[in-house]
Amino acid sequence: MKQVAEEKKSKLLRAYHKLPHRQKEVLNLIYFENMSYDQVSELMDINVSSVYTLTWKAISALKKNLLDR
Numbered sequence: 001m002k003q004v005a006e007e008k009k010s011k012l013l014r015a016y017h018k019l020p021h022r023q024k025e026v027l028n029l030i031y032f033e034n035m036s037y038d039q040v041s042e043l044m045d046i047n048v049s050s051v052y053t054l055t056w057k058a059i060s061a062l063k064k065n066l067l068d069r
Contacts (some may be wrong), residue, residue, distance in 0.1 A: 008066075015065030023058035026051060 016024065022044075029035045029043065030051075037055075043050045 011066060012062065015062050018065065019058055019061055023054055023061070026054040027058050030055060 016027075017029075025044065029040045035043070037048050037051045038066070040051045044051070046054075053066060
């Protein structure tokens with residue numbers, strides 16, 4: 001069971017490292033720094049809809065990479 005969890009974690013990290021810099025940045029700010037979309041928008045100097053788009057693209061890419069075998 002622990003080995004399966006470690007394999008999933010490893011796969012997720014590999015997928016994360018494949019993301020473009022801006023997508024990684026937005027995920028870090030929203031999910032690890034617990035910033036709001038508005039705060040991320042101000043910090044990254046982009047509009048809020050771009051923050052949502054970057055987040056959606058990053059999560060979609062992670063899902064795709066995790067589902068590919």
